[in-house]
Amino acid sequence: MPLLRPLRTLALTCLALLCVSLAVTAGPASAKKDLESMFQDDNSLIFNDAPGATAKVMDELKTLGVDRIRVSVFWATVAPDSKNTVRPADFDATNPDAYPPGAWARYDQIVRLARERNIAVNFNVTSPAPFWATGTPAAGREDLKETFDPRPKEFGQFVVALGKRYSGAWTADGSLIPRVRYWSIWNEPNQAAWLSPQSARDPRSKKAFVETAPVLYRNLVDAAWSALQLTDHGKDTILIGETAPKGRKNELDTSLPMDPLRFIRNVYCLDKNLQLYKGSSAIIRSCPVGPKALTDFVTQHPALFQATGFAHHPYALTSKPTAKFTSKDWVTIGNLPDLTKLLRKIYQRYRQLIPDKQKNVPLYLTEFGYQSRPPDPTGVSLKQQAAFNNESEYLAWKDPNARTLSQFLLVDDKPIEGKSDLERFGKTFQTGLLSCTYIKASDTCETGKRKPAYGAYALGIHLPSARATSTRNLKVWGVARIAPRGKVKITVELRSAKKGSRFKKAGSLTTDAKRGYVFGNVKVARAGDVRLAYKAANGLTYHSRPVAFALKKKK
Template structure:
């Protein structure tokens, strides 16, 4: 699968109040919107998908945990069954996934089916450390062979031709896949490193899992599908004996070992190679790309650039410890690492980057240090989406969670709604219709760049296919009424626009748009200074 081709004329990307004279960029590649709302999708797929479509979502990401479908998943003894046959699995285990996939197809929404840990215990390795928490057991040395058989069963079931027992119509085809989740995190794949964490081993396990999954998809009619690898966590640990078995490995270190290259992005050789499951000879390196098609032919590389309370253009690493991070400020390093690894094996292919998990933890409801106000999170999220739109390699934008999870000590409250379903004010607005001004101040008579996305316009065609119109509105600092100062036709199929607007004075800016049925919505407001 060739990487997606993306083209964007780039201008400067800044912030603050200085006047910008950079040209307005023009993006020609799509920027897909992916939404993750698993609990709501399983509870009521139709209603949830209707809401997500109303908000302008393109694809929903659905996590299929291997042990949630596998028979006898808590036993260490493998059951006797044909693991490539969907009918050999408990029918009820498929039910929630079938329902979401059918409902999404009926609404013309895509499904990114993420096949991930935990593995059934009978497909894990020996030697798990004594006292390991039960939730980590399914991450320990998962069998690539068994995973490949499982992926074959999933591929057959969602090939577009499979009739479940008693069904008169086939299940819809799934053509968007993610392989594993955060393999550089020990709770998903373990052990991460051995010999006092000097030798990375999780990349070799992941490389084998990728190869098995790739084969399973290729053999079941999914050779032209979108297949994502990576799904990396943005940070990790580097001090002491970390990451050890179950902590996190910094992502660029993980990627280098995954592609069997050293810190200078040259192929590993000798003992350093063999310790990491890599070819140790020149002839082995020469065939590495051919032997690992998932690494080199995947559609894209997925990343999870969670910023943890910081603006997306500000690094989150302690001084000197974040050179191998892969959050937003380090995306150029992620791109350079992937490109260098490809070049090491004679490939000039450039993988597209898919953001498949993103969000800010908010206070309320959380009170931890990295939780910020919904209003602050709204501005940061819009800035991050603008940065994604400006990067020609990034081809998706993600919102992780619709509503916050059940309150508890381990909550991860990144939803755009509170637990009770009440919208988080401007954070909800920021997802539905983002707005960002890279520069918020200018001398009188000088225009400002206004970027935005009328996300719902994708599913709201007007009569005679006339373009949707975004209304850029201004309110003076004296709190006069908002008035429209520019109307922008929406010609991008995903609702994005970027334009220059001259404002008469200091005040506030917002975007207004109306659904064809009459409902009018607004973006969050942005303060500007003129003069």
């Protein structure tokens, strides 16, 4: 089956609209075009037990032009006796061979299959944690057990085992396991589903809560950082953060999600005015006090200043990419500069240089997608999902600090129990490029229909402005993942807004050699639609979705 439905190339007659001198010219140079295409679908890659299924998914991702996959390394999935509150006797957690037989098999398979296809791997090491490595939540909150107060020492030992096994020198099944060179620490630590408690009772007050998850996360980062240094991964890409985009504004409680910027400030022991916590406010947050607090903090927590970059999940989910939100501490794809600004001020506050002498801390957008309707009744339409994905990627592409953007899910999540579509789909991710064909007997999803977002991912287009300039120039941005890497010609086609008009070639743009992006101007005579076309080596021609444009109104 071809990647996208090929459209028959037709011989076009000369339309009045387009019988003018048409040309495409390169647009202004971007400050940074190297935006890596990352992809994540743990259900399809880790837990797809059908024979050959993981390899088949990996083949599809390769065809889609994916550069890297993000893979969740779930601590409890690998650890022995993860549902037991008593740690296994004589268990050396730093030794990969001490783990249960087959515990690593899923991850070994992924890194091997990825290596064969020249797809890079990001290991995100995260909860759920084994019960013997967590604290005890309050009565009635057993739902938090897998994420409650995880012990940094135990986590560090697990990361040591990971670092050893995926060092490129470890052998399994008679052959070396490929090295992993790209790591991120924990997933969405500002969400109780991944790390709890988010907040705890302030011992100085009967009613107030104090931020707790930032302290827990700081300690987990310290442990993982040390473990990666010990196992010769110190020069790898190591990301911290992995924060979710929204919280409950100023509300704090055991399981209420925390606003990301508030969470980050507290990780770095800074209050809302970016001043170091002092006195009891510092002590209850495990922050240093005294005249050397600044230097002590940097010395105690090197990863917070030496990590390769900061990872974030800038989901808007059901709002347009440029939507503005009421909370100043939320960060979605539309206000990434707010995150950049905070991180820069934090480094300045501690008088630290940003890694690799960058102007700003590099941002790694490691989860992203739009909730679609159907099946989620609160999601955006299928056409909007495709358009919003393209627009969001454009926003990330033009941000000079963004290094990667990750599409979350190839296939939609399976539904959960419920009487209505809202109950069945509203609390699951329906951000996939493919719908889920739910098989109730096996409680699994099989690949369903391709959404418009599938084609938009392979060959995407966005107009920075939907209105051409007074000189009839229309800026066109796009990405041709479907095309091979290297400088490739992508055709720009136009058609009149008049009913019955057909697309006609207007010129071409050349992709950048590394990632497949195009950006340039097309001359237009009348309002209409624009799309991109790519003719593959197999003879098939693929098209982006069409995008309407207008002309600038005369004064």
